[in-house]
Amino acid sequence: MTNHVNHMFVSWYSGTLPEKEKAAVDAHLQQCKDCRLYFQEMAAALDSAGEIPGDLTLPQGFPTRIRALAEAKRPPRFSLPAAIRWGIIALAAVASGIALGEITYTYTRSDVIITAFQEEYESLNAQVTLSEAANELGFIAGGNNED
Amino acid sequence: MIAERKHSISDARIKEPSFETLYHTYAQRILALAYRMTFNRQTAEDLTQDIFIKIYQKLGEFRGDAHIFTWIYRIAINHILNFLKKQKRERWLRILDLPIREAWQHEAPIEFEIADDTPSPLHQLETKEVQYLVRQEILKLPPKYRAPFVLHRYEKLSHKEIADILNISVSAVETRIHRATKQLVAALEKKLKE
Numbered sequence: 001m002t003n004h005v006n007h008m009f010v011s012w013y014s015g016t017l018p019e020k021e022k023a024a025v026d027a028h029l030q031q032c033k034d035c036r037l038y039f040q041e042m043a044a045a046l047d048s049a050g051e052i053p054g055d056l057t058l059p060q061g062f063p064t065r066i067r068a069l070a071e072a073k074r075p076p077r078f079s080l081p082a083a084i085r086w087g088i089i090a091l092a093a094v095a096s097g098i099a100l101g102e103i104t105y106t107y108t109r110s111d112v113i114i115t116a117f118q119e120e121y122e123s124l125n126a127q128v129t130l131s132e133a134a135n136e137l138g139f140i141a142g143g144n145n146e147d
Numbered sequence: 148m149i150a151e152r153k154h155s156i157s158d159a160r161i162k163e164p165s166f167e168t169l170y171h172t173y174a175q176r177i178l179a180l181a182y183r184m185t186f187n188r189q190t191a192e193d194l195t196q197d198i199f200i201k202i203y204q205k206l207g208e209f210r211g212d213a214h215i216f217t218w219i220y221r222i223a224i225n226h227i228l229n230f231l232k233k234q235k236r237e238r239w240l241r242i243l244d245l246p247i248r249e250a251w252q253h254e255a256p257i258e259f260e261i262a263d264d265t266p267s268p269l270h271q272l273e274t275k276e277v278q279y280l281v282r283q284e285i286l287k288l289p290p291k292y293r294a295p296f297v298l299h300r301y302e303k304l305s306h307k308e309i310a311d312i313l314n315i316s317v318s319a320v321e322t323r324i325h326r327a328t329k330q331l332v333a334a335l336e337k338k339l340k341e
Contacts, residue, residue, distance in 0.1 A: 010332055014325045015299065015306065045335055046328070048274060049186075049281035050301030052179050056188060058195065063170045066196060070203035 006038050177223050183297045184227050186282050198223045220312045231290045284334040288327050295320050296327035
């Protein structure tokens with residue numbers, strides 16, 4: 001490989017070069033000072049950004065603080081004795097039954113009321129003719145006269 | 148030192164880990180990861196705290212069918228990525244509150260620190276300048292490129308490990324690292340030519 005390989009730096013640094021090509025680039029870097037310098041400087045510059053300050057450490061007591069915060073944020077978890085749990089379930093079932101009964105009763109009752117209303121309405125209709133009703137409401141000229 | 152510890156940790160399958168064990172094994176590494184994703188000490192510490200709160204609360208859900216290492220890193224990186232998304236959204240909302248002229252010229256300042264452990268004053272200055280520049284460019288990378296780049300180059304994880312953590316294919320990991328590196332190299336070269 002006689003040509004410079006600077007254009008291969010990105011793949012070389014990313015670790016995406018196939019093994020054979022990487023070996024060829026590495027071999028070239030052994031011989032070519034310019035390319036070697038470019039690779040070294042570029043890699044050093046990119047690597048420098050990952051340096052960690054020497055005193056970057058977590059403060060003392062950090063795990064205790066985390067534990068306390070985690071417990072405070074956790075939704076409360078407690079279990080009731082089995083008898084109370086079953087009692088609550090039974091009460092819920094009874095309440096559901098009552099609610100269901102109430103709904104059924106109301107529905108049935110409203111059905112009865114509607115039926116009674118319809119019957120009443122039909123009996124009224126039977127006694128009042130359409131023209132009488134229209135006359136009463138003033139839809140027919142001459143209707144609703146003063147006699 | 149941190150990177151050297153990786154393999155002994157990742158190779159071990161821990162079935163029922165205690166919170167203390169996990170904390171002592173991973174806290175410093177998660178702090179380093181959070182720092183390298185944000186370059187801000189306080190943010191890194193806050194993120195580490197939140198991540199370990201999640202780990203504490205989810206520990207009962209760990210079934211042992213994956214490496215604990217992968218499980219922890221997945222929680223950590225997802226939390227950091229969510230934080231970055233939220234940060235970006237908040238930055239946009241702040242820009243929306245600015246007068247139009249200011250908003251047009253506005254570029255949110257990137258807050259991060261410079262590591263202070265380099266040798267000679269001259270060399271120190273140059274190194275710090277380069278480090279500052281690269282960090283600025285890393286923070287400009289979309290988080291989905293930044294995460295695999297940081298995990299690979301600074302956390303020394305393999306492409307396969309990163310794929311497992313991010314739940315993407317190995318080829319997607321390679322593409323993202325490649326694009327991130329390309330963007331960083333282009334920015335560096337542009338700066339060198341100035």
